[in-house]
Amino acid sequence: MSPMDEFKRETRAWLQANCPQSMRTPMPEDERCWGGRGASFKNPDSALWLARMAEQGWTVPTWPRAYGGGGLTPAEAQVLEAEMSTLGCRQPLFGFGISMLGPVLLKHGTEAQKQAFLPPIARGEIRWCQGYSEPGAGSDLANLQTRAEDCGDHFRINGQKIWTSYAHLSDWIFCLVRTSSERKQGGISFLLLDMQSPGVETRPITLISGASAFCETFFTDVKVPKSQLVGQLNEGWTIAKELLQHERGMISRIGRAIGGAIPAVETLAQRYLGDATGRISDPVLRDEVTRHAMNERAFELTMQRAGETSAAGTAADGLSSFFKYYGTEQNKRKFELILKCAGTRALGWEGEEFTAEELAICRTWLRSKGNSIEGGTSEIQLNVIAKRVLGLPD
Amino acid sequence: MLILDDTQTLLKTSAADFLAARSPVKALRALRDAGAPEGLDHALWQEMAGLGWPGALIPEDSGGSAIGYKGMGQILEETGRVLLASPLLSSSVVATSLLLEAGSTTQKEIWLPRLARGEVRAALALDEQPRHAPDVCQTHATPQGHGYVLHGAKCFVPDAVGADLLLVVASLSPDRKVEEAVAEAGIFLVPANTPGLDCTSLRMVDSRNAARVELGGVELPDSARLGEGSPVRQALSFALDAGRIGLAAEMLGNAQEAFDRTLRYLKLREQFGVAIGSFQALKHRAASLYCELELTRSAVLAALGALDCARDEVPALASLAKAKACEVIELMSNEAIQMHGGIGMTDAEEIGFFLKRARVAQQLYGDASFHRARYATLMGY
Ligand SMILES: Cc1cc2nc3c(=O)[nH]c(=O)nc-3n(C[C@H](O)[C@H](O)[C@H](O)COP(=O)(O)OP(=O)(O)OC[C@H]3O[C@@H](n4cnc5c(N)ncnc54)[C@H](O)[C@@H]3O)c2cc1C
Numbered sequence: 001m002s003p004m005d006e007f008k009r010e011t012r013a014w015l016q017a018n019c020p021q022s023m024r025t026p027m028p029e030d031e032r033c034w035g036g037r038g039a040s041f042k043n044p045d046s047a048l049w050l051a052r053m054a055e056q057g058w059t060v061p062t063w064p065r066a067y068g069g070g071g072l073t074p075a076e077a078q079v080l081e082a083e084m085s086t087l088g089c090r091q092p093l094f095g096f097g098i099s100m101l102g103p104v105l106l107k108h109g110t111e112a113q114k115q116a117f118l119p120p121i122a123r124g125e126i127r128w129c130q131g132y133s134e135p136g137a138g139s140d141l142a143n144l145q146t147r148a149e150d151c152g153d154h155f156r157i158n159g160q161k162i163w164t165s166y167a168h169l170s171d172w173i174f175c176l177v178r179t180s181s182e183r184k185q186g187g188i189s190f191l192l193l194d195m196q197s198p199g200v201e202t203r204p205i206t207l208i209s210g211a212s213a214f215c216e217t218f219f220t221d222v223k224v225p226k227s228q229l230v231g232q233l234n235e236g237w238t239i240a241k242e243l244l245q246h247e248r249g250m251i252s253r254i255g256r257a258i259g260g261a262i263p264a265v266e267t268l269a270q271r272y273l274g275d276a277t278g279r280i281s282d283p284v285l286r287d288e289v290t291r292h293a294m295n296e297r298a299f300e301l302t303m304q305r306a307g308e309t310s311a312a313g314t315a316a317d318g319l320s321s322f323f324k325y326y327g328t329e330q331n332k333r334k335f336e337l338i339l340k341c342a343g344t345r346a347l348g349w350e351g352e353e354f355t356a357e358e359l360a361i362c363r364t365w366l367r368s369k370g371n372s373i374e375g376g377t378s379e380i381q382l383n384v385i386a387k388r389v390l391g392l393p394d
Numbered sequence: 395m396l397i398l399d400d401t402q403t404l405l406k407t408s409a410a411d412f413l414a415a416r417s418p419v420k421a422l423r424a425l426r427d428a429g430a431p432e433g434l435d436h437a438l439w440q441e442m443a444g445l446g447w448p449g450a451l452i453p454e455d456s457g458g459s460a461i462g463y464k465g466m467g468q469i470l471e472e473t474g475r476v477l478l479a480s481p482l483l484s485s486s487v488v489a490t491s492l493l494l495e496a497g498s499t500t501q502k503e504i505w506l507p508r509l510a511r512g513e514v515r516a517a518l519a520l521d522e523q524p525r526h527a528p529d530v531c532q533t534h535a536t537p538q539g540h541g542y543v544l545h546g547a548k549c550f551v552p553d554a555v556g557a558d559l560l561l562v563v564a565s566l567s568p569d570r571k572v573e574e575a576v577a578e579a580g581i582f583l584v585p586a587n588t589p590g591l592d593c594t595s596l597r598m599v600d601s602r603n604a605a606r607v608e609l610g611g612v613e614l615p616d617s618a619r620l621g622e623g624s625p626v627r628q629a630l631s632f633a634l635d636a637g638r639i640g641l642a643a644e645m646l647g648n649a650q651e652a653f654d655r656t657l658r659y660l661k662l663r664e665q666f667g668v669a670i671g672s673f674q675a676l677k678h679r680a681a682s683l684y685c686e687l688e689l690t691r692s693a694v695l696a697a698l699g700a701l702d703c704a705r706d707e708v709p710a711l712a713s714l715a716k717a718k719a720c721e722v723i724e725l726m727s728n729e730a731i732q733m734h735g736g737i738g739m740t741d742a743e744e745i746g747f748f749l750k751r752a753r754v755a756q757q758l759y760g761d762a763s764f765h766r767a768r769y770a771t772l773m774g775y
Contacts, residue, residue, distance in 0.1 A: 266775050280775050287763065290770040294714050301692035305396035312397060326685050385684055386677035390657055393672045 007076055011083045018052045020045040024088040028261050029360065034095050036127025037171050046092075053092040054123040060098050063106065067114055068122030074311055096165075097121035097128040099250040101174050104243045108190075108231045117192070129195070130247075131161040131175035131217060132240070139380050141176070142185045142237065146219060148177035155179075155191065155229075157199075157222040163374075167202040167215035170195055174243075180234050190236035192228040199223075209366035210349075247375045248320040252327030262361060265334050266293050269341040285341060292330075292337055299326060318389035325381035328371035335365035396695045398468065405461065406468035409445075413476045416441065419744045422477045422601060431595035432556040433479045433603045443512030448486040451494065451636075457507035463636065463701035467643040467694065474647025477751050479602050481515045483644060484553040488637035489516035489561050492581065495629035496621040501583065505559070517557040518633070519548040519584075519607050526760040528634060533609060535564035535580055542619065544582060544590075544612040552758060554605035555595045560584045561620065562609065563630065581620040581630065588612055600751040632705075635712035638759045639697040642712075642719035645755050646687070646694050649719070649726040652748040653683055656730045663735075676733060683726055690718040710772045717765035720756045727752040 001009075022045045033039065033046050041047040053059050056070060061077040063069020072080065084091075102121050105114060120126040137144040146159025157177060167173065172194055180187030195202075199222040204212035231239050263271075269280045269289045280286035306319055338361055339346045346361045348354035372378040386392040398406065416438055425433050442448065450466040452458020461469075466487065473482060490509055493502060493516075508514040523530055533546025544564050554560065560583075567578040584591055590612035596604045620626055657680060660671030670676060697711035727749040731738040738745050760768070 266773065270775050274775070278774055280770070286770055286775070287766055289775070290766040290773075293773070294717055294766065294769060295689065297714055298689040298693045298718055301396060301696050302688055305692045305695065308395060308397045322685050322688060325681075326689075379678070382678040382681040383674070385681035390677075390680055390684060392657075392660060392677050392680065393669050 004075065004079065008079050008083065011080055012087070014056070015083055015087055015089055018049075019087065019089045020049055023049045023090045023092075025090075026088075026261050027090045028356075029364075031090075032094050033092060033124065034127055034166070034169070035093055035097070035124025036095075036169065037125070038169060039124065039127070046090075049090070050092045050124050057122065059093045059124065060102060060122045063102065063118065063122060067106070067118035068120075069118075078307065078311075093124045095121075095124070095127055096130055096174075096247075097126060100130065100243050100246045101128050103246050104239050105230065107242070108239050112227070113192075113230065126172055127166070127170045129164050129167045129170035129173045129217075131164055131167075131173045133163045134160060135162050139377055141240070142188065144176055144178060144188065146175070146177050148179050148189060148191060148224070150179070151223075154226055155224045157191075157193070157219040157224060159219050161217040161219075163205075163214045164202070164217040165214045165374075167195070167217045168204050168212075173200075173217070174230075176236055176240050179236075183234075185237040187234055188236045188240065189233055190230045190239045191224055192230060193222065193224045197222050197224070207367065208369070209363045211363070211367070244376060245320045248324035248381070251371060251375045252320075252323035262338075262357065262364060264293070264296075265289050265337050265341070268338050268361075272342045272345070280341075285337075289337060289341070292333060295330060296334075299330060318385050321376075321381040321384040321388070324375060325372075325378050325385070328368075329378060331371050332368050335361070335368045339365060395699060396692060398464075402465050402468055405465050406472060409469045409472040410475070412441075412445065413472050413478060417476055417478050419477050419747055422479055422747060423744075425479055426601035431597075431603065431605075433601060434481070434556065435479075439480060439512055442480065442482070443510075446510075447482060448490075448512045449510030450486060451490050452506050452510045456502065457510040459510070463639070464695075464698040467640060467698035470640050470643040471647035471650075471694075474644035474649075475651040477648065477747055481517070481553040481557070481603070483637060483640050484517050485509065485515045485557070487640040488518050488633050489559070491636040492518065492561055492620070492626075492629055492633035495632055496581065496624070496626045498620075498622045500617070501620065501622075505583075514558045515553065515556065516559040516561060517551055517554045518637075519551045519554065519560045519562045520630075520634075521550050522546070522548055524549065526757065526764055528630075528760075531563055531565045531579055533562065533564045535566055535582065537566075538613070541613060541615040542580075542582065544584070544609040544614065546609050548607040548609075550596070551593075551605050551607050553603045554593050554607055555603050556586075558586050560586065560591070560607065562607075562612075564609075579627065579630070581626050582614055583618045583620060584609075584612060584614065588614070598754055600747075600754040602751070602754065604754075632708065634759060635708050636701055638712045638716040638765075639694070639701060639708075641755055641759055642690075642694050642715040643698065645719040645723045645752070646690055648748055648751060648755070649690070649723045650687060652726050652730040652745065652752075653680075653687060655745060655748075656680070656733050659734055670733075679729060679733075683722075683729060686718075686722045686725065690715075690722045693718045710769060713760075713765035713769040713772065716760060717762045717769065720762035720765070723752040724756060724762075 022043060031043055031046060033050055057065055057068060058070045061070040061072040061080050062074060065071040098121055102118060105117055132141060134144050134146060148155040148157050172192060175191045175193060176188055177191050178187055179189040199220040201218040202215040204215050206212050266289050270278050273280050273282055273285060275281045280289060345358050348358055348362055350359060446459030447469055449458035450461035454460050470483060493505055509516060520528060522532055535542040535544050544562060562582045562584050563579050564582060565578060566580045590610045592608040594606045596606055598604050660676060661669055663670045693715040697715035700707040700711045730745050731749060734745055737743050
C-alpha cells in the first residue's frame with residue numbers, strides 16, 4: 001500500500017470514528033459555524049465536531065502544525081477533502097480568519113504575529129471581519145480614506161468602513177488604512193485591530209434578503225499598537241490584493257458549500273416539473289436546466305484541473321478571478337432557474353404555507369445577487385482577466 | 395487526471411510544430427482553390443502515417459502506435475488549430491474505433507494494419523437527415539443467399555470521396571419499422587469499388603471532403619457484415635462518442651486559435667489613437683471567451699480520459715464535451731469576425747476559414763441542443 005493509500009485509509013477511519021452522525025447531513029445555513037468569542041451552537045454536535053477537527057489541525061489542513069494546522073501536503077489535503085465529501089462530513093468552521101487572513105499572515109506576519117493570531121483562528125476562537133470598502137472606495141478600493149496617524153508606539157484611526165460583513169458579530173477586524181496621502185496605492189497599510197477597542201462602533205444594515213449580515217463600521221480615535229501592523233508601513237496594498245485572491249477563491253466555492261442545503265437545479269426541476277418518469281416536462285426549461293447542469297460539471301472539472309495543475313507546480317495567473325467571476329454568475333443563474341421551475345412556491349417570504357426549503361430558496365436567491373459584487377464585482381474580475389491573463393492594454 | 399503527462403505534452407508540441415511547418419491554414423486555401431473534391435494532401439497523409447497518427451488507437455500487434463485516445467485528442471486539437479483537412483477523425487478515430495470494438499478477428503486482421511499504415515481510409519456512412527439523427531435509418535439490408543443486398547441513401551458522409559472502405563449502417567428489421575431500425579442495425583464493410591455504390595461529392599462551406607452516398611442494390615457476402623452477426627449497437631454508440639470527443643478536441647483547437655488570433659489583433663489594431671484591445675466592451679467579451687474556453691478544455695480532457703480508462707462515463711462526457719465545444723466555437727467564431735472588423739469579412743484574411751469549419755463541425759455528430767437533450771436523458775431528467 002502506498003503512503004497515500006495508507007493516509008487515505010487512516011483519514012477515512014478517523015472521520016468515521018470522530019464525525020458525529022448529525023454532522024454528516026446537509027448543513028442548513030443557520031448551522032454553519034463561524035466561531036468567535038460569541039459563537040453559539042444550535043446543534044451541540046457542531047461544537048464537538050469543531051473541537052475534534054481543530055485538535056487534528058484539520059480546520060486548516062495545510063497550515064503548519066506549530067500554528068494550529070494539520071501540516072498536510074496539498075495532495076494529502078485533497079485526500080482529506082475528498083474523504084470528507086464522500087462521507088458527507090460538514091466543513092467544521094467557516095470564516096475570514098481561516099480562508100483569508102490566515103494565508104496572508106502565514107506569508108507576511110512576524111513570528112510573534114503568527115504565534116498570537118493563527119492558533120486561535122484555527123481553533124475558531126476568534127472571528128474576523130474585513131474592513132476594506134468605504135463609501136467612496138468600492139471597486140476603486142485604493143481610494144480609501146480611513147486614516148491611521150503615527151503616534152509613536154501606536155496608530156490613531158479615524159474614518160468609516162462600509163459593507164463590513166458580520167462586523168457586529170466579529171472579535172477582530174483586518175483593515176486597510178491610509179498612512180500616507182502622497183501615493184494612492186503606496187500609502188495604504190494593513191492593520192489588525194480588536195473590535196472591542198474604544199472608539200469602534202458598528203451599525204448593521206439590512207439586506208434585500210432580510211438578513212443583517214453587514215455593517216457600517218466607524219472608527220473614532222481608535223488606538224492600535226504598532227505591533228499589529230502587518231508587513232511594512234505603506235506596503236499594505238500588495239497584501240490586500242493577495243488576500244483578495246483568497247477571498248475570490250472562497251466566494252467562487254460558496255454556492256457549492258451552501259448547495260448542501262439547497263438541492264441541485266435539476267433535482268428541484270424534477271420535483272416541480274417532472275412527469276411520472278422523472279423527465280422535466282417543460283422542454284424549454286429542460287434545455288435550460290441541462291445547460292446549467294453541464295456548465296456546472298465543466299466548472300467542477302476546471303477546478304479539478306486547476307488543482308492538478310497547481311499540484312504539478314504550474315498554476316496559471318488570474319485563475320482566482322476566473323473562478324470568482326464564473327462561479328458567482330453561475331450561482332446566480334442557478335437560483336433564477338430554480339425560481340422558474342418552482343414558480344410561486346419559491347417566492348414566499350415567510351410563514352407556514354411554505355416549506356423551510358422554499359423559504360430558504362427565496363432568501364438565498366436574493367443573497368446570491370451579492371456574490372457577483374462582494375470581493376470585487378464581476379466587471380472588475382473581467383478587467384483583471386483581460387489585463388493579467390490576456391495582456392490587453394489599459 | 396485532467397492534465398497531460400510528459401509523453402502527451404511532447405506529442406502535442408511536436409504535432410503543433412509539424413503541422414505549423416507542413417500544413418498551415420494556407421494549405422487548406424490551396425486545396426480549396428485547386429478544387430479537388432478529395433481535399434487531401436496525399437504526401438502529407440503519408441507523413442502523418444509515418445508519425446503513427448492514423449494508427450494512434452490501434453494496438454501495436456496490429457501495426458498501430460497505441461498512442462491512445464487522450465494522446466490522439468492532443469493531435470486532433472492541433473489539427474484544429476491549422477484547420478488540417480484530413481480523414482484523421484473520420485477514418486482513424488470513428489471507423490477505426492468501430493472496427494476495434496465490433497470487428498471479427500478476420501476483419502481486424504484484414505483492415506487494422508492497413509488503416510494504421512494509412513494505406514486505407516475508411517468512412518462511416520450513417521446520417522440520413524440534415525441534422526445528426528443516429529436513430530433514424532431507412533437504409534435497408536435484405537438477406538439474400540449467403541449475403542445481403544443494400545438499398546438506401548446517406549445524405550452526409552464525411553471524407554467519403556476517395557475513401558477505400560465505407561462502413562454502412564443499414565437496418566435489418568424485416569418489416570422496415572423505423573423504430574426498430576437502429577436496434578436491429580447491421581454495419582456493413584463496403585469497399586469503394588463495389589457495384590451499386592455511388593458517391594457524389596458535396597462541396598461544403600469548410601472546403602472539406604464530404605459526400606452523399608447512394609446504395610442501389612449493393613450485393614455483399616456474409617463476411618462483409620461487421621462482427622459477423624454479433625450485436626453492433628454498443629460499438630456504434632462508442633465509436634460515435636469517440637468521434638464526438640475527438641471532434642470536440644479539434645473544435646477546441648479551432649476556437650483557441652481563433653481566440654489567439656483575435657487577441658493579437660486586439661493588441662495590434664489601433665483606432666482613436668489606442669489599441670482596440672483597450673476598449674472595455676471588447677476586453678470583457680474577450681475575458682468571458684477565455685472562461686468559456688477553459689471550461690471546454692476541461693470537458694474535452696475529461697472525456698478523452700474516459701475513452702481510455704472510464705468507459706461507463708463516456709456517453710455523458712461525450713455529450714458534455716461536444717455540447718460545450720459547439721457553444722464555444724459558435725460564440726468564438728462570431729466574435730472573431732466582429733472584432734476583426736471589415737478585414738474579417740475578406741477571403742484574404744484567414745479568420746473566415748475558422749468560422750466555416752466551425753459550423754460544419756457543430757453539425758457533425760450532433761449539435762449543442764442534440765447533446766443537451768441526450769445528456770438530460772442519460773442523467774434521467
Ligand atoms: C454581500 C456583500 C458583502 C460584502 N462584504 C464586505 C466586507 O466584509 N468587507 C468589505 O470591505 N467589503 C465588503 N463588501 C463590499 C464589496 O467589496 C463592494 O461592494 C464591491 O467592491 C463593489 O463596490 P461598490 O459597492 O462601491 O460598487 P461600485 O464600485 O460603485 O460599482 C458599481 C457598479 O459599477 C461597476 N464598475 C465599477 N468600476 C468599474 C470599472 N472600472 N469597470 C467596469 N465597471 C465598473 C461595478 O462592477 C458595479 O456594477 C461586501 C459587499 C456585498 C454585496
